[in-house]
Amino acid sequence: LAFCQALPKIELHAHLNGSIRPSTMEELSQQLDGAPISLPELQRLIRQTTMIGFHFLPLPSASPTLLLAASRTLGECFKLFDVIHRITTTHEAIQRITREVLEDMAADNVVYAELRTTPKARPEQGMTKESYLDAVFRGIADYYASSRRAADIQVRLLLSIDRRQSAEEAMDTARLAVQLKDEGVAGLDLSGNPSVGQWGTWRPALDYARQHGLKVTVHAGEVWNPEETAAILAWRPDRIGHMCCLDETLEKQLLDSYIPLELCLSSNVCTESVPSYAAHHFSAFHATGHPVVLCTDDTGVFATSLSREYALAAAAFGLSNEQLTQLALAAADYTFLEPGEQRALRERMEAAVEVER
Ligand code: 5GP
Numbered sequence: 001l002a003f004c005q006a007l008p009k010i011e012l013h014a015h016l017n018g019s020i021r022p023s024t025m026e027e028l029s030q031q032l033d034g035a036p037i038s039l040p041e042l043q044r045l046i047r048q049t050t051m052i053g054f055h056f057l058p059l060p061s062a063s064p065t066l067l068l069a070a071s072r073t074l075g076e077c078f079k080l081f082d083v084i085h086r087i088t089t090t091h092e093a094i095q096r097i098t099r100e101v102l103e104d105m106a107a108d109n110v111v112y113a114e115l116r117t118t119p120k121a122r123p124e125q126g127m128t129k130e131s132y133l134d135a136v137f138r139g140i141a142d143y144y145a146s147s148r149r150a151a152d153i154q155v156r157l158l159l160s161i162d163r164r165q166s167a168e169e170a171m172d173t174a175r176l177a178v179q180l181k182d183e184g185v186a187g188l189d190l191s192g193n194p195s196v197g198q199w200g201t202w203r204p205a206l207d208y209a210r211q212h213g214l215k216v217t218v219h220a221g222e223v224w225n226p227e228e229t230a231a232i233l234a235w236r237p238d239r240i241g242h243m244c245c246l247d248e249t250l251e252k253q254l255l256d257s258y259i260p261l262e263l264c265l266s267s268n269v270c271t272e273s274v275p276s277y278a279a280h281h282f283s284a285f286h287a288t289g290h291p292v293v294l295c296t297d298d299t300g301v302f303a304t305s306l307s308r309e310y311a312l313a314a315a316a317f318g319l320s321n322e323q324l325t326q327l328a329l330a331a332a333d334y335t336f337l338e339p340g341e342q343r344a345l346r347e348r349m350e351a352a353v354e355v356e357r
Contacts, residue, residue: 003321004310008111008352010331010345011295011306013217013241013262015160015191016094016117016136017084018298019101025300028087074222074271078193080301089125091135098139099146101299106143106153108305111352112345114336116158116189119173129176133159137183154345156186156336158217161202163192170205178212186336187215187238194222199231206235215336217262221245222273233257239334241295244273244281260291260334265312266304267297277316286317286327293331325353 088094098115105113117136119129140155159177161170177185188209190202206216220232221243229246233253241262243254254261263282268274274281285292294309296302310324319327332346 001307001311004307004314004324005109006356007307007310007324007328008109008349009306009310009328010293010335010349011105011110011113011115012239012293012331012334013264013295013297014101014105014113014115015298016098016101016115017081017088018301019104019115019296020084020088020097020300021100021104022300022303024097024100025084025087028093074194074273077271077298077301084300085120089122089127091125091127091131091138094132094135095139095142098136099142102140102143102153102155103147104299104305106147108307110153110306111349112154112156112332112335112337114156114158114186116160116191118160118162118191119176129172133157133176133180140184155184157184158187158189158336159185160189160191161205163190163194163197163202165192165197165202167201167204170202171208174205174209174214177209177214181212181214185214187217189216189241190218191241192219194219194225199228203235206237215239217241221250226250233259238336242268242273244268246281255285255288255290258291260293261285262295263292264295264297264302265309265316266302270302277312280316282313283317291330291334292327293334294327329353 088097101115102113119132121127121129121132136157157180159173159180161173165173174188177188188206190206206218210216215238217239218232218235218237219241220237221229221240222245224245226247226249229243229250230253232240233250236257237259239260239262240254242264243261246254263280263285265277265280265282268280269277282292282294294306294313296304296306296309299305310328313319313327314324329346329349332342332349335342335345337345
């Protein structure tokens, strides 16, 4: 784990609200007033989130290491996101969790992050999608104003469309992303409960974003839905998240596409989208040379960090330190940065790796 912590890393798949610190979640829940969910129930859910079960996995150290991880189905996870959203309703909460997520990433030696979030309108809080994003930007500014490590991490935002949203809502988000292109929004994401909605609903919004020069990443193949997965592959997103449920035909299409894959080991194992770390499809795709990047998904929900995900991959697939380093460096090419910025990021990472050596 120490090697993975020291390694400069790139985070390309992290949901803001899912990356909330459990301690902040607990604290914000105390301040909840007249919420439709009772405080004891919320606290029970928080305890479940942070202390669900123990997975034993030998790490490449002298003794086997005990790893803590939550174990819950994908459906349970989406109920939990609804709970998190009930305690992060204010601009102040969004600003705070944004700053904290960046602090946690920088402390974990993440040097570049694409943080994604679904802009939310909450009229009862005087919150619009625009003011929600202002709060996120203020959280980023707070981080840079207060951190001694500020120079270490570069941040871009991806705006998420939630699969529960209509075509109009999705288009609103896409327009907002295009407007904020010069403010640090690098692209659009499609996420949310994979059992909800139809791909055709959000496609016009994703087309619009692409036509206006934004990159697009899509969650796909989280559940068995071959028609949708094939349609998403045919659309050719700039990156794809998860892809756990594939048959041979889809797997071949994905390999031929060479579309970079964002892979989140703990998330997929904890939600039982894949049966075990050892059986995770990371191994097969990595072995063929397909572009893959390790990511966390939701550090708060899955009790993980990017270093831990690298350590899990090393233990499960026998990756050497050199392979881990190459994996971390290659991620620069899959960012939504301009080619010149990608090269600069990679050089910065290579220099940091040299210092460690
Ligand atoms: P937010 O967008 O509110 O900042 O982050 C939480 C949201 O991200 C969730 O409500 C959900 O829409 C999305 N999300 C987080 N983790 C996952 C995941 O593993 N799969 C999918 N499909 N969506 C996710």
